[in-house]
Amino acid sequence: MTQPILRQMSRDELATVVDWAAAEGWNPGLDDVVPFYETDPEGFFVAEVDGRIAAAISVVNHTPGFAFLGLYICHPEFRGQGIGFALWNHALDHAGTRTVGLDGVPDQQENYERSGFVRAGETLRYAGVIEGRPHPAVRPAQSSELPALAALEAAASGVEKERFFTGWLADTAARKTLVLDRGEGPRGFATLRECRDGFKVGPLVAENPEDAFDLLHAVAALTEGAPVMVDVPSGNEALGDYCRELGLEVPFSTARMYKGPAPATGRHLRAVATLELG
Structure with missing residues (x-):
């Protein structure tokens, strides 16, 4: 496998990633791309393999002290190869010393804990x-x-x-x-x-x-x-x-x-x- 290129995501690519989120059953809004991207255009990242987007993530800096992680998705064809985790670490650098929050599915909680995240509660839909x-x-x-x-x-x-x-x-x-x-x-x-x-x-x-x-x-x-x-x-x-x-x-x-x-x-x-x- 070609070594993935870890880079910032474009707004057009964010539209593609939001479609991925829909395919995962996350049910995004019809008009999410613009307010997401304009919050922190430098806070959206992709892993590119042979010209294709293999994984995506966002680490959006809201304030000098707080960021939020989301849209963490690896395309099914590229799962199990360490690409998503490499992108995860790359994107977290964007937060610097800020506190980083996330809402993650419970079965991934242990993985997030290994990256230093601590459970503070839950969100029920x-x-x-x-x-x-x-x-x-x-x-x-x-x-x-x-x-x-x-x-x-x-x-x-x-x-x-x-x-x-x-x-x-x-x-x-x-x-x-x-x-x-x-x-x-x-x-x-x-x-x-x-x-x-x-x-x-x-x-x-x-x-x-x-x-x-x-x-x-x-x-x-x-x-x-x-x-x-x-x-x-x-x-x-x-x-x-x-x-x-x-x-x-x-x-x-x-x-x-x-x-x-x-x-x-x-x-x-x-x-x-x-x-x-x-």
């Missing part, structure tokens, strides 16, 4: 049809509010992701963000993202369970009865319990792991924006 229920205090987000919404998410997750949310929270044909405003400005919000199959809600940030439930039903009203998926991290039991009350199933879970100190999460209830960028 809840999936099913949610009754749409518009709410008088829920309205579309305004572009001028996006920095404040990003700050709300940072207070909840413990990590600022300003560059990512600049694109992610802006409305497109495939993504809509709604805010909960009882007359004093946004106190919570949720983004609905159309995917290859159904919709995903993320992020969702709310001060209390009732606000979270109102936002969940309000964004579900935009889906016309299609399936909805919500990725709920550990520590958000009220939101997870409510998803189960609604009859949503848990098709899979991921282990949330960190290499370096884990961020301190806030008191808000939340759902994860995307398992690829945190």
Whole structure:
């Protein structure tokens, strides 16, 4: 086998890798490529063998102290040859001394531990049809509010992701963000993202369970009865319990792991924006 070339990924190649993610059953959004890539264009990597992409990974630097690893895929034809692991090590160099987070499938947890990652919890995906229920205090987000919404998410997750949310929270044909405003400005919000199959809600940030439930039903009203998926991290039991009350199933879970100190999460209830960028 020719020695793989480890290099940065182009935006066009990211579109191909997102298609790989769809083939793996990860169900990416219809409009993920641009906000992913623009968060950190230097944070996407491929291993190239004889002119073909053999493996891919992202290590996106959100802040001087935090990065997130995702999109770790090796093409089936190249698995078992050490190509993916070589790319893994190459890409982690991009994070420097930053803490690196990831959401990994549980059966790979021991492999991640060997690279210095420590389990900090799990993320459960809840999936099913949610009754749409518009709410008088829920309205579309305004572009001028996006920095404040990003700050709300940072207070909840413990990590600022300003560059990512600049694109992610802006409305497109495939993504809509709604805010909960009882007359004093946004106190919570949720983004609905159309995917290859159904919709995903993320992020969702709310001060209390009732606000979270109102936002969940309000964004579900935009889906016309299609399936909805919500990725709920550990520590958000009220939101997870409510998803189960609604009859949503848990098709899979991921282990949330960190290499370096884990961020301190806030008191808000939340759902994860995307398992690829945190």
